[in-house]
Amino acid sequence: xxxxxxxxxxxxxxxxxxxxxxxxxxxxxxxxxxxxxxxxxxxxxxxxxxxxxxxxxxxxxxxxxxxxxxxxxxxxxxxxxxxxxxxxxxxxxxxxxxxxxxxxxxxxxxxxxxxxxxxxxxxxxxxxxxxxxxxxxxxxxxxxxxxxxxxxxxxxxxxxxxxxxxxxxxxxxxxxxxxxxxxxxxxxxxxxxxxxxxxxxxxxxxxxxxxxxxxxxxxxxxxxxxxxxxxxxxxxxxxxxxxxxxxxxxxxxxxxxxxxxxxxxxxxxxxxxxxxxxxxxxxxxxxxxxxxxxxxxxxxxxxxxxxxxxxxxxxxxxxxxxxxxxxxxxxxxxxxxxxxxxxxxxxxxxxxxxxxxxxxxxxxxxxxxxxxxxxxxxxxxxxxxxxxxxxxxxxxxxxxxxxxxxxxxxxxxxxxxxxxxxxxxxxxxxxxxxxxxxxxxxxxxxxxxxxxxxxxxxxxxxxxxxxxxxxxxxxxxxxxxxxxxxxxxxxxxxxxxxxxxxxxxxxxxxxxxxxxxxxxxxxxxxxxxxxxxxxxxxxxxxxxxxxxxxxxxxxxxxxxxxxxxxxxxxxxxxxxxxxxxxxxxxxxxxxxxxxxxxxxxxxxxxxxxxxxxxxxxxxxxxxxxxxxxxxxxxxxxxxxxxxxxxxxxxxxxxxxxxxxxxxxxxxxxxxxxxxxxxxxxxxxxxxxxxxxxxxxxxxxxxxxxxxxxxxxxxxxxxxxxxxxxxxxxxxxxxxxxxxxxxxxxxxxxxxxxxxxxxxxxxxxxxxxxxxxxxxxxxxxxxxxxxxxxxxxxxxxxxxxxxxxxxxxxxxxxxxxxxxxxxxxxxxxxxxxxxxxxxxxxxxxxxxxxxxxxxxxxxxxxxxxxxxxxxxxxxxxxxxxxxxxxxxxxxxxxxxxxxxxxxxxxxxxxxxxxxxxxxxxxxxxxxxxxxxx
Numbered sequence: 001x002x003x004x005x006x007x008x009x010x011x012x013x014x015x016x017x018x019x020x021x022x023x024x025x026x027x028x029x030x031x032x033x034x035x036x037x038x039x040x041x042x043x044x045x046x047x048x049x050x051x052x053x054x055x056x057x058x059x060x061x062x063x064x065x066x067x068x069x070x071x072x073x074x075x076x077x078x079x080x081x082x083x084x085x086x087x088x089x090x091x092x093x094x095x096x097x098x099x100x101x102x103x104x105x106x107x108x109x110x111x112x113x114x115x116x117x118x119x120x121x122x123x124x125x126x127x128x129x130x131x132x133x134x135x136x137x138x139x140x141x142x143x144x145x146x147x148x149x150x151x152x153x154x155x156x157x158x159x160x161x162x163x164x165x166x167x168x169x170x171x172x173x174x175x176x177x178x179x180x181x182x183x184x185x186x187x188x189x190x191x192x193x194x195x196x197x198x199x200x201x202x203x204x205x206x207x208x209x210x211x212x213x214x215x216x217x218x219x220x221x222x223x224x225x226x227x228x229x230x231x232x233x234x235x236x237x238x239x240x241x242x243x244x245x246x247x248x249x250x251x252x253x254x255x256x257x258x259x260x261x262x263x264x265x266x267x268x269x270x271x272x273x274x275x276x277x278x279x280x281x282x283x284x285x286x287x288x289x290x291x292x293x294x295x296x297x298x299x300x301x302x303x304x305x306x307x308x309x310x311x312x313x314x315x316x317x318x319x320x321x322x323x324x325x326x327x328x329x330x331x332x333x334x335x336x337x338x339x340x341x342x343x344x345x346x347x348x349x350x351x352x353x354x355x356x357x358x359x360x361x362x363x364x365x366x367x368x369x370x371x372x373x374x375x376x377x378x379x380x381x382x383x384x385x386x387x388x389x390x391x392x393x394x395x396x397x398x399x400x401x402x403x404x405x406x407x408x409x410x411x412x413x414x415x416x417x418x419x420x421x422x423x424x425x426x427x428x429x430x431x432x433x434x435x436x437x438x439x440x441x442x443x444x445x446x447x448x449x450x451x452x453x454x455x456x457x458x459x460x461x462x463x464x465x466x467x468x469x470x471x472x473x474x475x476x477x478x479x480x481x482x483x484x485x486x487x488x489x490x491x492x493x494x495x496x497x498x499x500x501x502x503x504x505x506x507x508x509x510x511x512x513x514x515x516x517x518x519x520x521x522x523x524x525x526x527x528x529x530x531x532x533x534x535x536x537x538x539x540x541x542x543x544x545x546x547x548x549x550x551x552x553x554x555x556x557x558x559x560x561x562x563x564x565x566x567x568x569x570x571x572x573x574x575x576x577x578x579x580x581x582x583x584x585x586x587x588x589x590x591x592x593x594x595x596x597x598x599x600x601x602x603x604x605x606x607x608x609x610x611x612x613x614x615x616x617x618x619x620x621x622x623x624x625x626x627x628x629x630x631x632x633x634x635x636x637x638x639x640x641x642x643x644x645x646x647x648x649x650x651x652x653x654x655x656x657x658x659x660x661x662x663x664x665x666x667x668x669x670x671x672x673x674x675x676x677x678x679x680x681x682x683x684x685x686x687x688x689x690x691x692x693x694x695x696x697x698x699x700x701x702x703x704x705x706x707x708x709x710x711x712x713x714x715x716x717x718x719x720x721x722x723x724x725x726x727x728x729x730x731x732x733x734x735x736x737x738x739x740x741x742x743x744x745x746x747x748x749x750x751x752x753x754x755x756x757x758x759x760x761x762x763x764x765x766x767x768x769x770x771x772x773x774x775x776x777x778x779x780x781x782x783x784x785x786x787x788x789x790x791x792x793x794x795x796x797x798x799x800x801x802x803x804x805x806x807x808x809x810x811x812x813x814x815x816x817x818x819x820x821x822x823x824x825x826x827x828x829x830x831x832x833x834x835x836x837x838x839x840x841x842x843x844x845x846x847x848x849x850x851x852x853x854x855x856x857x858x859x860x861x862x863x864x865x866x867x868x869x870x871x872x873x874x875x876x877x878x879x880x881x882x883x884x885x886x887x888x889x890x891x892x893x894x895x896x897x898x899x900x901x902x903x904x905x906x907x908x909x910x911x912x913x914x915x916x917x918x919x920x921x922x923x924x925x926x927x928x929x930x931x932x
Contacts, residue, residue, distance in 0.1 A: 028421045039688045047085065047136040048075040065095045080125065080133040090118035112159065119165040126172040160189035175350075175356045176213040176385050176505075181205040190231065199229040199238070208247075213384030213504060216363060219286050221247050236260035249283035249293075252304070264313030273304040278343075291408035292333065300329030300343065309331040310353045319353035339407040343371040357385040371402030381504075383428075388504040392425045400451060417451030417464065423471045429500050432473075432605030440473035460486030460524045460740070475499075478513065486524040489515050508541040508568070515546045522553040534651065535570075542567045555619040556581055563588075570594050574604070582619060583636065584610035592647070602642040602653075606662075610636050613669065622653050624728045626708045628785045635669025643703070660703040669694055676734065676788035678782055683792050684742070684777065691829060692717050699724075706730045719743055726781070734788060736781040842928070846921030850914030863905030869896065 041049045053070040069091040074084045094113040134227040148850040166184030170177065183206030188198040203225040210218040227243035233900065238260035245252045256269035273280060278300035283289050303325050310318030329343030344367045351359040361384070375396030397420040404415040423444025431439040448467040463484040470477045476499055481492040494513025501507040547562040563577030571593035578587040590604025608616075616637075617623055617630035624631055641662035648654045670693045671677055683688030695716035704707040712725035720743060721836045726736030783789035 014783065021607055042139060045074075045136045046077055046138050048077070049073070050075075051622045067093050067095060074136075076133045076136065079127065079131060083125065083133055084121075084123065085133050085136070086120060086122050088117050088120035090116075092116040092118070095670050109896045114162065115162070117166065119167075120163060121167045122169070122170075124170040126174050128173045130174050159191060159193075162187050174385070177209040178209070180207075180209045182207040195233050195687045197231055197233075199231050201225065201227050201229070213359070213361070213381065213388065215381065215384075218284065221284060240710070245271070247284060250280040250287055250304075256308075261311060264311040265315045266311050267308050267318050269308040270863035271306050273302070276301050276303055278302045278326060278331075281324070281326055281329075282331055287407060287409070288331070291410075295334055295386055297332045297334060297339075298330065301325075301327045302329075306349075307874065317351070317353055317356055318696045320349070320351050322349040332406075333408060336405055336408070338371055338402055340368065340370050340406050342367055342374070357383050359384055371399050373399055374400070380669040384504065387428055387430045389428045390425060390500060390504075393423075395422045397421070412453075412455050414452055414461065418439055418449050419451070420447070420449075421446045425471065427473070429504065432498070432500060435474075437473035442471050442473045445469060446471075467766045475511075486521065488520040489517050490520075490523070502539070506539070508539050510541045512543040513545075515544065517546070517548045520548045520552070522551070535565060535597045535600075536592070538570050540567045549649070551579065558586075564790065566714050581611075582615040584608065584638070585611035586611070601645070602647060604642075606639070606643065608637070608639040608641070610638055613637055613666075622655065622658075626658075626703065626728075627657055628728065629671070629674060632674040633669055634668050634669050635673060637664060637666045637669075639664045656706045658703055658706075661696070661701070663700050665696070665698045666694075668698055669696075675786055676736075676783075676790065679788050679790045680738075680779060680781070680792075683790050684740075686742070688718050710736075728785070732785045734781050734783055734785065738779040738781060740777045740779065742775060742777055758864045780788065840925075842925050843923050844916070846918045850917050853910050853914045853917070854907075857906050861906050864899050864903045864906070865896075865897070 009327075023493045049072075051069040051072045054068065062241050071090075072086070072091045073084060074086040076085050080339050091568065095116045096113055123133075132522060143409070163184055163186040165188070166181070168179075168181040168184055170179045172178070172314075183204075186201065187203075188199065191197045196646065202221070205223040207220045208218055208223040209220060210216075224246040225244070227240060229238045229240045231238045239257040241255040243254055245254060253274050254269060256267070258269075259266045277298070279296065279298040281302045281304075282298060283293060283614040301891060305322070306322030308318050308320045310316070324345075324347040326343060326345050330339055330341045331343075332339035344365055346362075346364045348362040348364075350362075361379070363377075363379040365898040366375075366379075368375045373396060375394075375398065377394040377396075378392070380391040398416060399418050403409075403418045404412060409415065423446065424441065425444075426441040428439070431437070438554070446467075446469040448464050451464040451467075452461065453463075454461040461484075465482040465484065467481045467483075470479055473497045475497045478494045478496070480493065481490070483490040483492075489507045492513050492515035494511060496509060498507060498510050502509040526612035544565045544567075546562075546565065547560075548558075549560065551558040551561040558579040558581040561577070561579035564575040566573045566575070566579070571591050573591045574588050576587065576589055578585060580586075585607075586609070587607035588604055588608075590602065592600065592602040592604075594600045613630055613633045613635050617627075617633070639662055641660055643653075643656035643658065643660035645660075646654045659854045670691065672691050677692060678690045681687055697713055697715045699713040700711040702711070705729035707727045707729045709727040710725060712723060714721055714723050717740075721741050723739040724736065726734070728734050728736070737811075778793040780791040780793070781788060782791075
C-alpha cells in the first residue's frame with residue numbers, strides 16, 4: 001500500500017469516526033441531559049413540568065448541540081392546581097459544545113446560544129389576595145458541601161431568545177388589570193455573559209388589549225416595539241433612549257432607565273407622541289381602523305405624553321401619569337356622505353405612587369357631533385380597586401341613520417332610530433352595595449325610539465319601537481320595552497341592580513324582568529344549515545317571568561306558555577314552565593347548563609298530560625327513538641319523567657348517555673301496522689293482533705345505557721290479557737317477554753297443532769289437557785322494530801296442567817286421611833271422652849289467647865296504615881305544579897309502602913306468637929289424650 005493510500009484510508013477512517021461520534025454522542029448524552037434537566041426543574045420550581053418528546057442533534061448547529069422539547073407544559077400547584085401556566089408546541093435551544101461538557105461535569109455553566117419558543121400560550125393570574133401563579137420558584141437551597149457534584153444547581157447563560165406565534169394573557173384581580181397579546185413575535189439578543197452589553201429587542205403583537213379598573217384603554221391594537229437597551233450588570237441597570245413603540249398608527253418615543261435597588265426596580269421612563277395628527281388617536285378606535293383607515297380624511301390636533309417615576313416591587317408602586325388632548329377633530333370617509341366633527345376631549349391618568357388604588361382617571365370636555373345631534377360627556381374615576389368612586393355625565397342624542405352614513409359598519413343592511421340620553425351619576429360602589437342610597441346622586445333617562453337593525457349576522461331584523469330606561473340611586477329601571485324580533489313581539493319591564501359593579505368589578509350583571517308576547521317564533525332564529533348548540537352566556541344573573549300566547553319551535557305549536565326562567569353561572573333554569581300543545585299540556589322544571597360549551601348538560605322533570613301520541617311522535621325525535629312503537633299508536637298518554645344527560649347537535653339529547661325514570665299512563669289505544677304484533681298474530685293465528693286495541697295501561701319505565709326498560713305490567717287486548725316486560729334500544733333492537741292468556745278456541749291452526757302435540761305427550765305422562773278452555777302462551781320478542789323475531793312457547797300449558805293434577809291428587813289423599821281419623825275417633829270415643837274434655841279446655845284457652853294476640857296486632861297495623869295515609873295526603877296537598885305533583889305521588893307511595901311493610905311485619909309476628917301458643921297447647925292436649 002502506497003503512502004498516499006494510507007493517508008486516504010486514515011483520513012476516511014477519521015471522517016467516519018467523526019460522523020459516528022456526531023450521530024452517537026447525542027444518544028449517549030440524551031438520557032443524562034434529560035435526567036439532569038428533570039432533576040433541576042423539580043428542585044427549582046413548585047409546579048408540574050412535562051414534555052412529550054426530546055430530540056438531540058449536532059448537525060443542525062454544528063458543532064453545538066441542539067435540544068428540542070415537544071409540547072412542553074407547566075401546570076401550577078395550590079392555589080392554582082390544574083391551571084396551565086405555560087404550554088407550547090415546541091421548545092428549542094442550542095447549547096455551546098464546550099459548555100455542555102463543563103456543565104455535565106458541574107464545573108461550569110451551560111451556555112445557551114439561542115432559545116426558540118414555538119406557539120407558547122402563557123396565562124398569568126393574580127388572585128385578590130395577591131397570590132400569583134408564576135411564583136413557582138422554590139425558596140429552599142442546598143447546604144454547601146451536602147450535595148454530590150451531579151446534583152449541583154444548574155447554571156445557565158444565554159445569548160438570544162425568539163418567540164413565534166405566542167399568546168399572553170394577564171389577569172390581575174388585585175389591581176383590576178387585564179391585558180392580552182395575540183400573535184406575539186419576539187426577538188431578543190445580547191451577550192449576557194458580559195458585564196456591559198446591549199440588549200436588542202423586536203416585539204410585535206397582532207392584537208393587544210389593555211383594560212384597567214373596568215375601563216378599556218386598548219382593544220385589539222397592533223403593537224410594534226423596537227428597543228435597544230444598554231445593560232450594565234455591575235450596576236444592575238439598563239438605560240435606553242429614543243426607542244419606539246407603535247400602537248396601530250400611534251407612534252410613541254420613550255427613553256429612561258431601570259436599575260435594581262435591593263428587592264425593587266427604580267424606574268424613570270418618559271414617553272411622548274412625536275406627531276400631532278388626529279389620525280393617530282383615531283387609529284385606536286377599532287371600528288375605524290378595521291375599515292379603509294388609509295382613506296380616512298381627518299383634521300384636528302392631538303397630543304400625548306406620560307411618565308413613570310419611582311420604585312417597582314412587591315410592595316412598591318412608582319408614580320405614573322399620562323395625558324392626552326384632542327382639539328377640533330374631524331374625520332370623514334370619502335365614499336360616505338357625513339363627517340363626524342367638533343371632536344374634543346381631555347384625558348388624564350394620574351397616580352402619585354405607593355398604591356394602585358390612588359389612581360385617578362379623568363375624561364373631560366368630551367364633545368362629538370354626528371349629523372345635527374351633539375353629544376357631551378365627562379367621567380371621573382377614583383379609588384378604582386377598593387371602592388370605585390364614579391362621577392359620570394352624558395347628554396345628547398344620536399340618530400343611528402346618521403351613524404350609518406358616517407361610519408362603515410360590518411354587514412349592516414339597515415340602521416335607523418334615535419337614542420337620547422340625559423343622565424348623571426355620582427356614587428361610590430360601596431354605598432350602592434350597602435344600600436346607602438341617600439349618599440348616591442343618580443338621575444336621568446335613556447329613551448330609544450323606532451330603532452331598526454338588519455344585518456347579515458342576524459337571521460331576522462330587530463325593531464325597538466320604544467324603550468325607556470330611568471336611572472335611580474337604587475338601580476336602572478326598564479320602564480317600558482316594546483320590541484319586534486322578526487315576527488315575534490316582546491313587551492317587558494324590569495330593572496338592573498348592579499351596573500357599576502358589572503362594569504368596574506366584572507361582577508355578574510344582576511336583574512329581573514317580566515315580559516309578555518302574543519307570538520314568539522323560535523324557528524326564525526335557527527340556523528338554516530344546522531341548529532347549533534346554544535351557549536348560556538357567562539356574567540349574567542337574571543330572573544325572568546314570562547307569558548307567551550303562542551310559541552312555535554320546530555314541529556311544536558304551543559299556546560299559553562308561561563313560567564319562570566333564571567340565567568346564572570352559565571345555567572338556564574326553568575321553574576314550573578308550562579304550555580298547552582299536542583292536544584294536552586307539558587310542564588317542565590329543571591336546568592340546562594354550558595359550563596363546558598362543547599358538552600352542554602341538562603336535568604329536568606317533565607310532566608306530560610293527555611298528549612296525542614301520533615302528534616308527539618312526529619314532534620319529538622327522542623320519543624320516536626326511545627319508543628318506536630309510538631309511531632304506530634293511536635291514542636293519548638300522560639307521563640311523569642325525570643331525565644338527565646347531555647345535548648348534542650340540534651339541541652337533541654345524546655341518547656347513549658341519557659338516564660331517567662318515570663311513570664306512563666295511556667287511554668284506550670290501538671296499534672296500526674306494528675310489525676312485531678303482526679308477526680305474532682301470524683304465529684298464533686290471531687289476526688286481531690295485526691291492528692289490536694288495548695285497554696288503558698299504567699307502567700313504570702327506566703332509561704339507561706341507551707335503552708328504554710319497561711317494568712312488568714298487564715293489559716287487556718280484546719278477549720284476552722297480555723303481560724309485558726323488557727326493553728328496546730335506540731338502535732331499534734327489541735328484547736321483550738310477553739305472556740298471553742288466550743281462549744283455546746281463538747288460536748289458529750298452527751298453534752292448535754303445536755298444542756295437540758303437547759296434549760299427546762302429556763297424556764302419556766298421565767295428564768289430561770283436553771279440559772283446558774284457556775291456555776297461557778309465552779312469547780319472546782327480539783330482532784328490530786322493522787324486522788322482529790317472534791318465538792312462541794306453549795310449555796306453560798303442560799306445567800299448569802301438572803299443577804292441577806297434583807292439586808287433585810293431594811285433595812283425594814286428604815279426604816282419605818280425614819275418613820280414617822273419623823273412624824278412629826268413633827272406636828275410642830268412650831275411652832277418651834274425659835281426656836278429650838280436658839284437652840279441649842286447654843285448646844280453647846290457647847285459641848282464645850291467640851285470637852286476642854292477632855286482634856291486637858291487626859288493630860295496630862290498621863293504625864299504622866291510617867297514619868301513613870294521613871301523611872301521604874299532606875304531601876300530595878302541598879304539591880302545586882305538575883312536576884311537584886309527580887314527585888309528591890312518588891313520596892306518598894313510598895310512605896304508604898313502608899307503613900304497609902311495618903304493618904305486615906306486626907301481623908306476621910303476632911301470628912307466629914299465636915301459633916306457638918296453640919302448638920304448645922296442642923302438645924299438652926296430645927299428652928293428656930295418650931294418658932287417657
